[in-house]
Amino acid sequence: MSEYERRISLALGVVLFGLLVAMAVLGDVDPAALSLAEGVGAAAIATGAVAFLLAGLRERVVVAGRTLEWWQFHAVGFVALGVYMAASGVADGSVSRLDALNVVAGLAFAATGGFRLRSGPQTTDREPSMREVAVTVVGTMVVVLLVTIAMLWFPA
Numbered sequence: 001m002s003e004y005e006r007r008i009s010l011a012l013g014v015v016l017f018g019l020l021v022a023m024a025v026l027g028d029v030d031p032a033a034l035s036l037a038e039g040v041g042a043a044a045i046a047t048g049a050v051a052f053l054l055a056g057l058r059e060r061v062v063v064a065g066r067t068l069e070w071w072q073f074h075a076v077g078f079v080a081l082g083v084y085m086a087a088s089g090v091a092d093g094s095v096s097r098l099d100a101l102n103v104v105a106g107l108a109f110a111a112t113g114g115f116r117l118r119s120g121p122q123t124t125d126r127e128p129s130m131r132e133v134a135v136t137v138v139g140t141m142v143v144v145l146l147v148t149i150a151m152l153w154f155p156a
Helices: 004-028 036-057 070-090 097-119 130-151
Strands: 060-063 066-069
Touching: 004 036, 004 070, 036 070, 066 070, 070 097, 097 130
Parallel strands: none
Antiparallel strands: 060 066
């Protein structure tokens, strides 16, 4: 399963890097005016993008004499993505359903990454079937659609 997860990591890294570039280009934010939560979120998304890209591109990386495997970067990417989501939930200081959803989802992503760091890589080398890939993709699209509808119907 490692090759499949590495491809997913590469795709996530490209998407997060694109999001980071889009925020930098389209946002007219003064860096001195960023709140702590926004700064933490920006650093987390940059860390997540780099971690996912490294996990997708390299099998292992030697850092300060220690060999780090791709799955460790993959897990760090999930933790960083979770920190970004949680930070974006508390960045504006208001309390809404969407903010609470962001914080809860962020904590879930961070917990998933932490669990993967502690448990190590999966031991099964079986590649997922096309049906499993299709169910994952369609399920993800349905969740994104439902969250978007919830954000439109229940603003702040």
